[in-house]
Amino acid sequence: MTVTLAYVFTPEGDAALAAALEEAQRRSSDVLVVNVTRPATGEASPYSEEQELDAVQAKLAEAGVASEVRQLPAGTDPVDAIIDGARETGSELVVIGLRRRTAVGKLVLGSTAQRLLLGLDCPVLAVKAPR
Numbered sequence: 001m002t003v004t005l006a007y008v009f010t011p012e013g014d015a016a017l018a019a020a021l022e023e024a025q026r027r028s029s030d031v032l033v034v035n036v037t038r039p040a041t042g043e044a045s046p047y048s049e050e051q052e053l054d055a056v057q058a059k060l061a062e063a064g065v066a067s068e069v070r071q072l073p074a075g076t077d078p079v080d081a082i083i084d085g086a087r088e089t090g091s092e093l094v095v096i097g098l099r100r101r102t103a104v105g106k107l108v109l110g111s112t113a114q115r116l117l118l119g120l121d122c123p124v125l126a127v128k129a130p131r
Contacts, residue, residue: 001027001029001030001090001091001092002029002030002031002032002086002089002090002091002092003020003023003024003027003029003030003031003032003091003092003093003094003095004031004032004034004082004085004086004089004091004093004094004095005017005020005031005032005033005034005094005095006034006078006082006094006095006096006097006116007033007034007035007053007056008035008036008097009049009052010097010099010129011097011129011130012097012098012099012127012128012129013097014097014129015097015127015128015129015130016095016096016097016127017056017059018127019095019125019127020095021059021060021063021065023093023095023125024060024065025063025064025065027092027093029065029092029093030065030066030067030068030089031060031065031066031067031068032067032068032070032085032086032089032091033053033056033057033060033067033068033069033070034070034072034078034081034082034085035049035053035069035070035071035072036071036072036073036074036076036077036078036081037049037071037072037073037074037076049071050071053069053071056069057069068089070085078112079112079115079116079119082094082096082116082120083116083119083120086120086122087121091122092122092123093122093123093124093125094116094120094122094123094124094125095124095125095126095127096112096113096116096124096125096126096127097126097127097128097129098113098126098127098128099128099129113126
């Protein structure tokens with residue numbers, strides 16, 4: 001069986017990674033890491049997305065958890081990518097990180113979490129980053 005991790009390079013993503021690792025160990029499962037490249041923001045980062053994903057995969061490997069990383073290009077709908085990955089691997093759980101948003105922000109931008117909850121057939125574990 002597989003645990004699918006929706007991963008982005010944020011504190012919420014790191015919280016989701018920790019939860020997915022714990023769940024994979026508890027369930028003796030592999031982890032599918034799904035990442036959609038974000039459009040360039042102009043912010044300088046000392047690491048490339050590939051290096052960040054290599055670090056995620058290394059962390060999972062150090063913990064004895066087998067993993068596969070799927071990095072999809074910017075413009076890919078992350079919800080579709082996560083749902084497709086979870087269905088293809090027969091995931092028993094999808095782990096996502098949540099961030100606080102205002103009601104207006106949810107109305108204007110929609111809610112990725114809501115779309116995942118409605119679109120997935122398996123349980124979804126939503127975690128928040130520590131403050």
